[in-house]
Amino acid sequence: MPALTLSETRRRIAQGESCESIAEKAVAAAEKSTHGAFVSVNRDKALETARGIDLRIKAGEQPGILAGIPVAIKDNLCTKGTATTCGSRILEHFVPPYSATVVERLESQGAVIIGKTAMDEFAMGSTSETNAFGVVRNPVDPTRVPGGSSGGSAVCVAEGVVPVSLGSDTGGSIRQPASFCGVVGFKPTYGRVSRYGLVAYASSLDQIGPFSRTVEDSALLMNIISGHDERDNTSSMHDVPDYTSGLDDGVKGVRVGIPAEYWGEGLESGVRASLDESVKALEAAGAKIVPVRLPSTRYAISAYYIIALAEASSNLSRFDGVRYTGRAKDPKSLLDMYSRTRSELFGEEVKRRILIGTFVLSAGYYDAYYAKAQRVREVIRREFEHAFAQCDVLATPTAPTTAWKLGEKMDDPLAMYLSDIDTIAVNLAGLPGLVVPVKPSAGLPVGLQLVGPAFSESLLFKTGRAVELQGAP
Ligand code: GLN
Numbered sequence: 001m002p003a004l005t006l007s008e009t010r011r012r013i014a015q016g017e018s019c020e021s022i023a024e025k026a027v028a029a030a031e032k033s034t035h036g037a038f039v040s041v042n043r044d045k046a047l048e049t050a051r052g053i054d055l056r057i058k059a060g061e062q063p064g065i066l067a068g069i070p071v072a073i074k075d076n077l078c079t080k081g082t083a084t085t086c087g088s089r090i091l092e093h094f095v096p097p098y099s100a101t102v103v104e105r106l107e108s109q110g111a112v113i114i115g116k117t118a119m120d121e122f123a124m125g126s127t128s129e130t131n132a133f134g135v136v137r138n139p140v141d142p143t144r145v146p147g148g149s150s151g152g153s154a155v156c157v158a159e160g161v162v163p164v165s166l167g168s169d170t171g172g173s174i175r176q177p178a179s180f181c182g183v184v185g186f187k188p189t190y191g192r193v194s195r196y197g198l199v200a201y202a203s204s205l206d207q208i209g210p211f212s213r214t215v216e217d218s219a220l221l222m223n224i225i226s227g228h229d230e231r232d233n234t235s236s237m238h239d240v241p242d243y244t245s246g247l248d249d250g251v252k253g254v255r256v257g258i259p260a261e262y263w264g265e266g267l268e269s270g271v272r273a274s275l276d277e278s279v280k281a282l283e284a285a286g287a288k289i290v291p292v293r294l295p296s297t298r299y300a301i302s303a304y305y306i307i308a309l310a311e312a313s314s315n316l317s318r319f320d321g322v323r324y325t326g327r328a329k330d331p332k333s334l335l336d337m338y339s340r341t342r343s344e345l346f347g348e349e350v351k352r353r354i355l356i357g358t359f360v361l362s363a364g365y366y367d368a369y370y371a372k373a374q375r376v377r378e379v380i381r382r383e384f385e386h387a388f389a390q391c392d393v394l395a396t397p398t399a400p401t402t403a404w405k406l407g408e409k410m411d412d413p414l415a416m417y418l419s420d421i422d423t424i425a426v427n428l429a430g431l432p433g434l435v436v437p438v439k440p441s442a443g444l445p446v447g448l449q450l451v452g453p454a455f456s457e458s459l460l461f462k463t464g465r466a467v468e469l470q471g472a473p
Pocket of ligand 1: 121124125126148149169170171172173174201260308420
């Protein structure tokens, strides 16, 4: 099936192609996918929904902006009546009794959910390899990782199974797989999108956002999922503008900051060459390039992996064998049930993180680790603020390298954590980040990351559109 964008799919439906035939093609492609993008494909429900939308269109109704559009949802977003596993055996049979707000919003605009996508267990990882239900492969080179943790959501868009999908981003989980798979990925400002129904990893960092083939499609999806939700008290009251308006205004006069710390040592030369080229093209299109400094970037990984793991150790304490279905067999006592459920059904990486998170919060270590990390976080936030006094958006790599080989970093957690260097400070500061594919390096996708001040999503989309117009892949 040709890879369609959201706008093209809408046009086809407007011209009379049935939503059922579009859903059928998407479901068939998902079932045939050899890259492991899906944890589950819901053929019957998808086709039934699509038929319902066809009937409404025939009756002269307008079922919504996404009428008949096939979408895929990361498996840590609750979908009523459909299993939501978070890539974990502890939630293998968990069927939520309600849907996440973002899922409700997509469905209320006529979207057809065709399946749930594979991810690192509880969104902890950068490769999707900690998923308990199988390998996820990079569609450009199946011997390589797709990135993570929202690997499946990036892969199904790159494969052309669906034009758009949803992921979550705590430290880069939308942006890095978008970069590795050659699609657009957007992490909104903290609070822009309701997280009600997202299984929490690190609540002060988590955001939900779209994957798409074009910047315009991500902007359109953001129009639908953004905005206040009384069920998530961290969701912002900020107005939601039309993110698709002014997309083609160009970047004349936009000040693009280049933070030296992101462009230094460790950046692969091929990746640097592609990114340099795209920044030069922005300059040629009228943007003004300004060097800026973010000196505390080097502390971001340590601060992030203390804060995120501390929050995770608390959030994951709810999976105790009593609630949410997963339970060890034949427990001898209540204590045995708790401890065996958690030892047997959580994967190695999740257990490592719960242990570290519990340690950094424990009496005697709290000030040395957790409280200190929070202070570093504040310094990082202020440095971004300072940078945005000198520029409008920042342009950086999304990751220092292209996608690496499957298995390459699995025995070296530290190397895995270090690869997140370009994305995590953005979460610590709660900022929006957009990744747009640029020229591949040695045949592998590369994405330019654009970061803006809080609630500057419109400016990011406009700048991203200018990057896209450079004629990259
Ligand atoms: N790789 C990072 C981590 O493992 C980010 C994951 C994410 O954004 N969910 O924590």
